[in-house]
Amino acid sequence: MLANRIARPESGALGSAPLGKNRVWHNVFGYGALLIVAAALMLPLYWMVSTAVKSPAQMFEIPPAWIPNPVDFSSFPKVFQEVPFGRFLVNTIIIVALNIVGHLVSVTLIAYGFARLRFPGRSVLFLIMLSTLMIPYHVTLVPRFILFSKLGWINTYLPLTVPAFTGSAFLIFLVRQYMMSIPFDLDEAAYIDGASRFGVFWRIILPLSRPALMLVIVFTFVGTWNDFLQPLIYLNDPNMFTVSLGLSFFQGARETNWNLLMAGSLLATIPPLILFFIAQRQLIGGISIEGLKG
């Protein structure tokens, strides 16, 4: 049965099975390790929050003040007053949305070509594509800028969005690996039933690749959201700036306004956080739902 083969109900190595005597110890150990890792991940984050609400005098106290006193939330509204932060948010969301659409269209099609179709030259093309991941970023920066300025795209969102519609080597690689794990019998069965190549892609491969597509969305979102260098190079008009570029307003040449920088960074982290919260359901067990339906 098709559904059984790929069904993957939520389960894991850490505590989905009924608790036996030795399982309890596994769980104690598991939770302990989990807490340590979580604490290590969270500590710098706590420092961000506390820095955002500290008074300037407390910022560099020795020994450092763990608990801010007094707690001052005025930095958060100030972020919006000092710079057009709301505007930056809207700009970034537009760019991010276009990038996600572009990547979803291009990456899935190209990955499908590499993963499921056989053709002469496939390995060579794939290696050429992978080799682009090996080029130091700064090597391509200047030629890219020259290309886009010849096209007259400087100070527009085109250099930040159009390339997404031609794919990204890393995401193609990722989705291809995922698509290769889908059994080939499914394609063959569909072809026998008279499905076209595009039909197989649209009806079978795409729904079964849902966790990988969620990854494409998450990676594109975070990558574009945090991209600093490209907006810096291609945008001149402060009204068109993105969030990560806008944060640089708080880092002066001589001194950094730590309150506002941390408050702004925290605000900038909220949209990705919401995305993670929504995406985590989709990332897990996406296959089982679709597989059972079909």
Add this chain to the structure above:
Amino acid sequence: MDYSSTARARTSISTQVYLIAGLMLLLGVGALWLFVTGITDALMHRAAGADFGAVLLRYLHVNGIILPLIELGLGLYLIRLAARFLRRDLRAAMWVRQLLLWGVVASTVFVVQALGSALATQMAATEAYMIPVIGVILALTLTYAYLWIGSNIEKFEGQETLAESSARFAWNLLVPTLLVLVFVALRPLEKTFIASLTDQRFAAGADAEVNFVGFDNYAKLLGVRWDLVQCTTDDTGACAVDESGATVFPRARDVLDETYRDLRYREISTWLTLGGTKLIFSARDTNFIGSIGNTLMFTVVSVTIELILGIFIAMVINSKFPGRGLMRAAMLVPWAIPTVVSAKLWTVILRDNSSGILNAGINLIQRTLGLPEESIAWLARPETQIIAMIAIDVWKTTPFMALILLAGLQTIPADIYEAADVDGANRITQFLRLTIPLLRPTIAVALVFRTLDAVRVFDVFQVVLAQKQYSMATYNYYTLTNSQQLGYASAVGVVIFVIILLFTVAYVRILGVSAE
């Protein structure tokens, strides 16, 4: 049956076949012509007395490396295709039709772009609109040829197999990406390689002379040597010893052969001391050799830790436990903070004295244990600098690793764990025998991608360490911006590329991320 109309139809069909084959032939010969003129031009300059380096540089600047290869390949392919098309080969016809379609797309894009720039520059109407008009005519002609082949496909002989049509379909999907890859990735790489063979300077005037220097930049960059140095002898012929009892050695440049001094070798480290002899390691560019060491150390350690932690986190967020939704989202947060901000944050955490919270934490533990309080200058000492870089990278990138591995866990069927439970395999056996082998393809992706990224590491090093210690990428950046040596910096870029290539080849061999 009306014989005359059939006859007329046949002649008109032949005409169109000849026209389309002629077009393909023309394009093929044109491509070959470009290839040949590039070479003859270079040969003529050589005959006129220019030296070899200058001729080669000129050829590379005009033609590059990729373009002549494309011209040659495309030319031969098109001529062969035209011949097969004339023989009414159905498979050739399908490919010609495909090429025509791409031609239509390309000329449409061209027209849109030309119209856009014509409107922008507001040139005199007739001149500005000539180019778009030619483009429109071209697009219409190609569209007609495309439609004609489509409606007369039965006039061609042979049959296309399923494999062949799927090959055509795949090329359709890939061509746009490949074109972009050539322009935004391979072409810059090629330009970098060409620049690395010269002594070009960055932001020099247009009239500045550029010389072909062959592989001199690489020789300087990668020049290393090992030498045996004998100790300084005292009057008795035994090794001299200083106050602390250590054997005294002369400076390497004073005792070794002249090339050591002339090529400006400098000692990096002593590898071995045996009695009165020591083995020293020297390099011409000690900063770059050091940056290779730093980057490799950073890459190996951080990727290993990230992989282990990543698997752990992926398995945790894949399982059911109370509060897992929040945990899953929270674990990914460090990755969502812009690198520039998190790097700045870490400079505060790692500050030298006890105003840095890491040192404050260490002091707190020392005080509780009754030990003397000691702060570590994390960012001032070379050996802790790299540890700090690794810590920041692990903190920031582990969630990313976990996400990739999480997607891989979804492809493992649940019933094999149930079967393993029935067979009485414990969790550790299940993990080692089931999870890890089945996760291998995903681990390969994660490792390849993280390694490629780590070898290119730039922003953390740049923000936190600046010029205290280099990674290969920051060294590349500083040679370009500070010393303006474009040729030399380009050679650095090419060396980074080659090192990453070696990593990738190793991974492909070991982990079997085959292209098949």
